[in-house]
Every structure is written in structure tokens, then in C-alpha cells.
Amino acid sequence: IDAFLKESFPSGFQWATSTESFKAEGGWLEDGKGETIWDRFSHEHQAFENQTIDLACDSYNKVDYDVYILRGLQVNTYQFSISWARIFPSGHRGSLSEKGALYYDKLINALIESGIQPVVTLYHWDLPQELQDAGGWTNPSIVEAFKDYADFCFSRFGDRVKTWNTFSSPWVVSHAGYGTGEHAPGIKDYVISSYQVTHNMLKSHAEAWHVYNDNYRKTQGGKVGIALNSDWAEPKNPALPEDVAAADRYLQFMLGWFAHPIFVDGDYPAELKTQIELKRNKCPSSEPARLPVFTPSESKRILGTADFFGLNHYTSRLVSNIDGGCTPGPQGVGDFQESVDPSWPSTASDWIFSAPSGLRMLLNYISKEYLNVVNVPIYITGNGMPTEYGGDTFNDTSRIEYMRGYINEALKAILTDGVNVQRFTVQSLMDGFEGKQGYSERFGLHYVEFENPERPRTPKQSAYFYSQVIEQNGFALSKAHI
DSSP: OOOOOOOOOOTTTTEEOOOHHHOOOOSSSSOOOBHHHHHHHHTTSSSSOOOOOSSOOGGGHHHHHHHHHHHTTSSSSSEEEEEHHHSTTTTSGOOOHHHHHHHHHHHHHHHHHOOOOOEEESSSSOBBBBHHHHTGGTTTTTHHHHHHHHHHHHHHHHHTEEEEEEEEEEIIIIIIHHOOOOTOOOOOOTTTHHHHHHHHHHHHHHHHHHHHHHHHHHHHHOOEEEEEEEEEEEEEEEEEHHHHHHHHHHHHHIIHHHEEEEEEIIIIIHHHHHHHHHHHHHTTTTTOOOOOOOOOHHHHHHTTOOSSSSEEHHHHHEEEEOOTTOOOOOHHHHHHEEETTTTSSSSSSSBOOOHHHHHHHHHHHHHHHHHTOOOEEEEEEEEEEEOOOOOOOOOOOHHHHHHHHHHHHHHHHHHOOOEEEEEEEEEEEEEOOOOGGGGGGESEEEEEEETTTTTTTEEEHHHHHHHHHHTTSTTTTTTTTT
């Protein structure tokens, strides 16, 4: 591991933090908002201690408060997501809620008045329930609905919003929403649905990008891309060629599934197609995966539809080669097994272990693998870790160590390796609702008192640490330990 790099980031580097609509907004029925799949999920008691998102952090009623704590943090960029059902309660344009759109106007205007650049995600997992009732992302008609929703957002907010993520962590939607079923909408079908969902999200993403490119780019001059989540995969035994190949498959199944069609050739990675074909021949009686096919014109439509490469990254895995048999899901179909290094610090989440050097490796991998054809900058659109709900409320030293490590590895990728990274986003501005875990895992730089109906926010030590990194634009002046 290289020594800590005491240098500055390039001038003009974007320092960001984020929230996601369903994790923070609350106001689940206010002003005509439609029901979402996460409202339904929490009302069906699927989350920790039957917690719901009815009020969450009450950000719907706290625009000024949220912008106030953002100013205190000194970030120059804030990434948030729009709730589709707050603007189109049924998912369709005919159901437009003007009051819902006004909430986002108010937030965007307050950010700009404070000198903070808004970055907007169109879809962070909270599908209108009415669209889910029609099959959600498995129904091809959703492509047109998403395109319409994107069009409305560009026309309404695009005079002020200059960076758009169409989707954030779409892999999680396909994997946890439709594969394992541990997220809303709770569908367990890794054989067919999961792959259909990715297929339709890729098409939806491309249509939104083309709408922007054709109708808004000239007048608004913004950027549209996608925020893909990926771990780094390290071969468990680097001396074994089969472990090296297995680690590559891990990345192709997670990141390549989305990035390869957009950034390389409009189609799924060869490794993914080969593995699925292999399993189809091996498992005639129980096909473990069915990959939809893009027509040549669909591939052409998808390739190159990104003005930047957004990356959400939290952790790494050691990967070894196994025979996955005929079991559906990435490990079974991909013939790999994952583990973690016992030396990596754990977090309150059973899947996030701190392995900062993985970020630098992944940034280099992305640069080589995906940015040869479509040469665009990388934005780190999400990086963070949770602490326990109780825990040491404000003195979150584990988060400070995690951020220090990951931010510094991004700096090494930029200065030492020459990777074009232009933004770092710490997830999250404040504690929020974390899916099945409800409020039991805290990702925030600010502590939210969920027992108090006012939902006060208080900066943790990590907030002071981050504002210091931002103020110095890196680590050139810093003592090794802040």
C-alpha cells in the first residue's frame, strides 16, 4: 500500500454530498404525491422494526434547513434524487402534480442562491406503485414512461440543473429488487426478471440521454450520464489464473452488465454472454439465466449515451473460481465466490468493509476498460459507510478513517495515475432510511434524531473533517491525522 499522499486536488474539483428521495424526503402523501414501491415496502413491515418512510428526515418541509447544513459543510455540489411519483403520481405525465414540481424548484433555487451546484438523479429506486402494478421495469412500456418523465424534468429544471444522473446504482434494482427480492418490489426471479429489468433500464437511460441531446443540450449546455455501482474485485490467489479470470467475471457481472453496453459497444460483455450460454448448455432442465438480446439498432441507440461515468463505490471483494452449478444469480452463473480480507475494517453493514486501495484500482480499471471509446470524465457519485444506530453518536472516527482513505486513493488515481476524476461525493448528507435496515444504519455526516418529530440534524466529527478537506482542497496542509 502506498504512503498517504499529502497533496491537493486539481483546482475546480467538485466536492459533493448526497441524499436520496425516499431515504430523506418523507411527506409520503403530502400535496398529492403518489405511492411508491418503497412506501408500499415499508407499510408492509418489510423494514427493521416496521419502520416507514412516511416522515423520514422530513426534507420535504425542510429545504432551508438542509441548505443551511450544506453551507456549513462548504460543499460546492449537492446530489439529490427526484421522486418520480411526487411529480407524476401515477408515473404518467397526465397526472402531473404542480406542487410536487414546486418542491424541487424551491430546493434547486435555494442551492443556487447558496452557490451550490445541484446534481439531480432521475431514478433512485422509488418507482411509482402504479407503474409497478403494470410490471414495473419488466414491462417494456416503462421505457416510454421514463423518457416522458425525463423530458419533463429537463424542460422544467434544466435551465438551472446542469448535471443529471438518469439512474443511480441500477445494479441494485436488478439484483435486490428483482433477483434476491430483499429490496422493493421484492421480486425473487434471478432467472428472467433481473435481466429484463437491466435491459429496460439501459433502454430507458438511452432514451433519456437522446431526449436531452436532441432537445435540450444546445440551449441548456448540461451533461447527462449514469451512476453505476461497483465493488473492486481482487483475485483471492493472484498466482492462480482461474482466480484472476473469476475476479474479472465478478466485475463484468456487476459493472460490465451496465457499462459495457453504454461505453464499449452497445452490447453486454462477452464474458457475461459466454457464461450464460455455457450454463444454458450445462443445465438443460433448469436454465439459471436468460439474457435478452439487443437488436443492432438498439445497440447503436445505447452506445455512447453518457457525458460522464458516474461511480458509486463502497467496498471490495476477494474472488475465487468455483463451479456455480445450475444456481441462478451472479455467483452461480458467474462461477465465482467472494470473500473479504480479515484485515479490512468492518462497518455496521454486513457488506461494506473498508478497503480504500480498491477505489484506486477500480478507477484505473474503468479508465482502461470503458473510457477508450467514450472518453468522458469520471464522477464519484457515492462513497460512504454506515455506523450503528446507537454507537458513538457524534465521534464517528471509523467514518473519518474510511473517508480519509477513500478520498486519498481517489487523489492518487488523479495525480499519480492520471485518471480523470472530477468529483467526489460523500454519501450521505444525513442519516436516512436504509432499505431493509430502516434507520438502524447511519450513513450521515449529520446525525438525525428520528425520535424527535422536528428531526433535528447535528454535524458529526466526520462533517468537520470533510469541510476541512474541502477547505484545503485535499491534504497538502493537513497533519497526517486530523
